[in-house]
Amino acid sequence: MLKKLDPLLHNELRLAIMSLLMTVDDAEFNYLLEKTESTRGNLSVQIQKLKNAGYLSVKKTFRGNYPLTICKIDPLGRAAFEEYVKTISTYFKGT
Numbered sequence: 001m002l003k004k005l006d007p008l009l010h011n012e013l014r015l016a017i018m019s020l021l022m023t024v025d026d027a028e029f030n031y032l033l034e035k036t037e038s039t040r041g042n043l044s045v046q047i048q049k050l051k052n053a054g055y056l057s058v059k060k061t062f063r064g065n066y067p068l069t070i071c072k073i074d075p076l077g078r079a080a081f082e083e084y085v086k087t088i089s090t091y092f093k094g095t
Contacts, residue, residue, distance in 0.1 A: 002091060008053055009084045013038055013046045018055065018081045021073040026059075029069035047071060055080055 009015050016036045021027055033043055050056045055077030059070045073081070 003087045005087055006080055006084050008049065008055070009080060011046070013042065014050055015084075017043075017046060017050060017071070018073065018077065021056065021071060022078065022081055026070050026072040029071065032071065050077065053077075053080075 009018060013036060017032060020032060020035055029043070029047075032038075032047075033040060036043060038046075047056065047058060051058050053076075055074060057072050057074050059072070061068050061070070
């Protein structure tokens with residue numbers, strides 16, 4: 001029997017966010033917005049869901065007079081992503 005996929009990560013935008021964060025130390029909101037081609041509202045909601053699950057940490061600050069949101073993957077998120085990739089690869093192998 002195939003192992004169940006993490007429903008939190010089995011969403012196109014949340015998976016894209018996690019994939020991007022796996023390759024960098026941290027990322028600004030606008031970088032994630034540009035790379036995912038999402039809307040600001042949808043990206044904010046999905047980041048919040050990942051944060052609430054303990055997969056991301058979010059730091060809100062300012063650059064000059066402008067708000068700056070920086071996201072960073074947490075150890076729990078890294079482990080969940082790695083497990084997701086491992087699990088989904090078994091679907092392709094059929095084992």
